[in-house]
Amino acid sequence: MGIKKNSLLAAAGLSAALLTTGQSLNFYEEALPTSMNPLYAKSMVDTRVNELVFDRLYFHSPINNSLVSRLVDQWQMSEGGRAMQLTLKSGVKWHDGTPFTAADVCFTIDAMLDEGTPSPIAAKQREVFAGCEVKEENIALVRFTKIFHNPRNRLGFYVMPSHSFEGNTAISPDHEFSNRPMGTGPLKGNRGRRGVSFNAVPNAHHQAKVPQMSLQEGADPLVQVRTLQNNGVQGIITVPPPYRADVSASDELSLKSYDLRSWWFVAVNTNKKHLSDKRVRQALNSIVDRTELRKLSIGVEEGEQNSPCEFISGPFVQTSPYYNRAVEVQETADLDSALSLLQAGGMRKVGGTWHYRGEPVNLKIGIKASLDVEAPDLLSQVSNQLGAAGFQRQQHKISTDEWNRMVVTGQAEDYDLIIGKWSFGLVEDVNPLFHTRTGGRGGLNIFNYSSTAVDTLLAQFDGARTDTQAQDAYHELHEVLADDLPYLFLWKLDTKSAWQTSVRGNMISAYYYWTDFDSWKYIQ
């Protein structure tokens, strides 16, 4: 009996080992991509997947931060700075072997300009591009709507193949390309039920050393970490702070910094009558004890060195050139100040509960559900602090779908407060977050906040011809927002990935993650 049992266990172990090893490099993502068509990317997962499958015309090198291109050989300005002539590199091919040409660059721009493409990303690009002309097979002339001080920075879009759409520039999200895209990137991706499988496609400008990869949706972070420790997967894109010690303790695993420039906030619905007065929002800002929140939800003690969590006072991370250091951070609660601000804002405390115009104030608070993994119980802790200050409240977790469908589109107006996180690349363009929703602007304005002063500053940033002008506009914006508080700004939380040490050369690029994927190796 004992021998039989041992044989069965050995067989099971062998089967498990055979099943868990192979050529493929497997990793856990935060979720599955919503669409693999770059024009319909909605989440960071979508952006990261696009970086594997497609090439951007220009990108910042993860090594020296210089603006470089894998597709463009030469460029020169023309038409007085309103156009740029691009000479493309030769030998670049799409995943099906079709040569990459200037027609593809112009097709992508035309698709973005086509009103028949109902993409919010394309709508934004219509403010940048005026058109594109194929001069020769490898030469394209890109026209801008105005003179930009950094025109090549504007060419950071993913190029799509004309032949996949048979030249039809009105691109629908329902096109099969959204599920089986074709790019010039290092890997060809194929979305399945449970994940995305990638296969390397050698190209003149890409030589991926990892032949196969698979992306899977990570569930519970503890299960993710245990599976990584068992070598069931080789990487996790984001490891929440509470699990980082576990990863660090293993010799087989390494934690890698992922510069996502992301910051957390509590968006305040300024259109609700009881929150429309700035003083009430300032009072809420004083009630929120960030130090306590950070301790209870992320586990960072006060004064801890090398904290993964850094407080912010405005819509930028502290390392950003746009961060205004003159604006002070509210680290702890100031309940006395909150009390006087609430009274000045028309609130009255009756029986320990704040009332506005005779009605008790009941705050509906939501959090993007996926954030609850990174900062467990943050929703409850914020709610507790507001409850202790005398507010009634309801708590809700918002699914990723609901977030994409309702929150970022400004349709979650029944909420009073929403806890969320925004992530940025090197260009921290916060215009879509705070601009009045009009004419395609303010596309990510959660509660349809509107302020003339803010809109003016955002227009100043848009029209800036130099970096200094752009910085000045955003420094002032930081100050105005910290006073008007459409958001209660919380913190920047470091993002860390975990990879098996058998994965070498894995340089993680800021925001896009996989920009330098060609250097990645998986040694089994």
Place this chain on the structure above:
Amino acid sequence: MERWWIRPVVRLVLAVALPFLVPLLIAGMIWAMPGDPASNVCPDCSGEGMLQMIQDRNLDQGPLHFYTEWMSSMVSGDFGRSWSFQSGEEVSYLLKSGVGFTLKLFLLGALLILAGAFLTARGWIPRWLKSGIRLVGLLPGLVLSLAAIAVYTVYINPSAMETTWTQVAMGALILAIADAALSGTIDGVDEVIETEGRRRYVQIAILRGEGTLMNILPNTLPGLVGQVRARMLSLLSAAIIIEMILKINGVGELLVVGALKQDFPLVMACTFFYVVISSMMLLLQAVLEIGVALFIRKSPKGVG
């Protein structure tokens, strides 16, 4: 019972009508949901492209138009494209990829239960085993599924993208034994045999040296078939939950995910699949009832 044919005919009519009625109901529900379905499908889209997309998705002329367009495309095997679950993928492809797993799971589970019923009828299941099955049957399928997926993920196949036979076999076993599915069947069969076996005609048949089962069957078959149909339908429902938890790439999981993501072409197609199965069972029951009445009892008036 002069009108013995009423029940089978009602079943036949329902079997034919359900595949038409249920999609209509779903189309109505899409419009009954809060907000405008056209803007719900892509809230951040705008312009001409948005209008074209609404037209392409048949959301521009109300639920009846949506329903008729969907039905006419469906007849030619075109279930449309997924809106949000796997944007751009053909729903027929997704459905095809899921049908096999759902049927395997369901049929394996059903086979286990039918085998249990047969063995009980023959008296081949010992009492201790029945007690054991009853004990395990007390556990909810949800709990067993969670335990199974934990074991599967940690020890067997942590990075599975495709569904394996192991997952299906685990699911079928849970489907059969959890929530008293098998033990309920065994007890039910025991009870029918015991009750019917006490009847005079069976006692006489036994004295004549005939078998009990063959004598009770003609009288109990229509009722038993009805019970089996109800049991199979509850198995199908339970299979949806098991597919979700055990990560089996079946139609049930597609249905749930499609509903969560408001992917209505997917929801319509998956629901249609379940409705067709349900209709087929109704049809089978009706045919059996008629068959028993006309050919086995040879006296339709006696059939209730």
